[in-house]
Amino acid sequence: MVRTIDLSLPMSEEVARDLHAGDIVLMNGSMVTGRDRIHKFLVEQKPSPESLPFPLAGSVLYHCGPIMKKTEDGFKVIAAGPTTSMRVEMYEQEVISASGIRGVMGKGGMGDKTRQALKDHGCVYLNTIGGAAVYLADRITKVLGVWKLDEFGLAEAMWHLEVKDFPAIVTMDSHGNDIHRDIEASSMSKLRELIGLGQA
Amino acid sequence: MLKLRDGIVELYRKVATSLPPDIEDALKTALPREEEGSAARSSLSIILENTRLARETVRPLCQDTGVPVFYLKVPIGLSQIELRETIIEATRMATEKVPLRPNAVDVVTEKNSGDNTGLGFPVIYFEETASGTLTIDLMLKGGGCENAGQTYRLPAAELNAQRDLEGVRRCVIDAVQKAQGKGCPPYIIGVGVGAAKDQVTRLSKEQLMRRLNDSNKVPELASLETRLLEDINQLGIGPHGMGGRTTALGVKVGVNHRHPASYFVDVSLSCWADRRGRLIW
Secondary structure, eight states, X not given: OOOEEEEESSOOHHHHXXXXXXXXXXXXXXXXXXXXXXXXXXHHHOOOGGGSSSOOTTOEEEOOOOEEEEETTEEEEEEOOOOBGGGGHHHHHXXXXXXXXXXXXXBSOOOHHHHHHHHHHTOEEEEOOTTOHHHHHTTEEEEEEEESHHHHHHHHSEEEEEEEEEEEEEEEXXXXXXHHHHHHHHHHHHHHHHTTOOOO | OHHHHHHHHHHHXXXXXXXXXXXXXXXXXXXXXXXXXXXXXXXXHHHHHHHHHHHHHTOOSSSOOOEEEEEEEEETTOXXXXXXXXXXXXXXXXXXXXXXXXXXXXXXXOOBOSSSOBTTBSEEEEEEESSSSOEEEEEEEOHHHHHXXXXXESSBGGGTBOSSHHHHHHHHHHHHHHHTTTTOSSEEEEEEEESOHHHHXXXXXXXXXXXXXXXXXXXXXXXXHHHHHHHHTTSOOOGGGSSOSOSEEEEEEEEOOOBTTBOEEEEEEEOSOOEEEEEEO
């Protein structure tokens, strides 16, 4: 049974643990972006939470390198779809444990270490629509702030964003469920059938 | 060359903000095949909505405007040096005007050039033509799906893939199974077969410029393309890897002669946003 859930951000551990793989969520509130360089920086430099211009605890960390345009009233989001999450697999466990984020969002799912961290700390992985960058940008209502813009550039900076009805599907939950792992396994068994290898 | 430069900026705008009609039609055809209420169906409908919005508001349909790859057919006597300079100038202008995301990063300093130009960036291939018209094809190739490509050297024991077209088929299915949802399916898949590593990767990417209804002129390859599309859509990976019947929209195979000792198969994946376009001058 597919549930559609209105999710207010930031969220508590209890709310995160109540989410299950297959749930469709519409997010309202604030989230942050962070991709390759932000992850590397957070893990290598271990900045204190106070040194960041906005809090990460309870937030969703969106794997996204947006197109932004600078206007007189500040930055405007032009396009903001997800990037491939697996590239930050080596960092995510530590980022979840140090920052207290309750959601990681991107595309394509993540690996064993992240799945374990979701369980240990009460967090979920959210899969959103790859390439739907304009549709998703229209669900970002405001740019609240930015961190590391000069150092990492527009695409790799951490953006603090206000969102309204931002859609995603919970594909990995804090109970060990993982839709990506399941589809990988079933497609592998289909592949073996298609090329006549027999089941592993 | 100034007019040509502006023409290339417009080509960038068109390719970044609109999906080729054959791809959009294929997505529309795929939608009703997915179950009502499924993740596959809702993600296809969001993709189509996104495509419409991008075209109407003239915004890039994906934030990753990719690596620009140019294929030029140049009439005899036209300077390739000048054409290259014109493309680079147009790339700088398009980055600002469309806008494109600055994607060119210096490997040594880690600095983003900010304007999508740099060493080997954009990618430009020239070919001379006896025709009197200059043809410029542009593809914006996203990074996520570029990372999902694979190169195989046949024979490949783990797939029991020998040096024949059945071996090629096995490689392609394997590449898509490995890619899962990481490169934004439904995919358009280009395959290149031949003797040299550099040549097959270029050949596989060139196949992504073919329209979906462009059937291979070689009957054996045409039937391989059809069969592979059916095979891949049985994998159950689906739009964005969340399950479903639509894992690919098309498979295109290109071949060169191979060396007796070498049988390379390269698989290039394009995300559903196979952004390509042509300027004839």
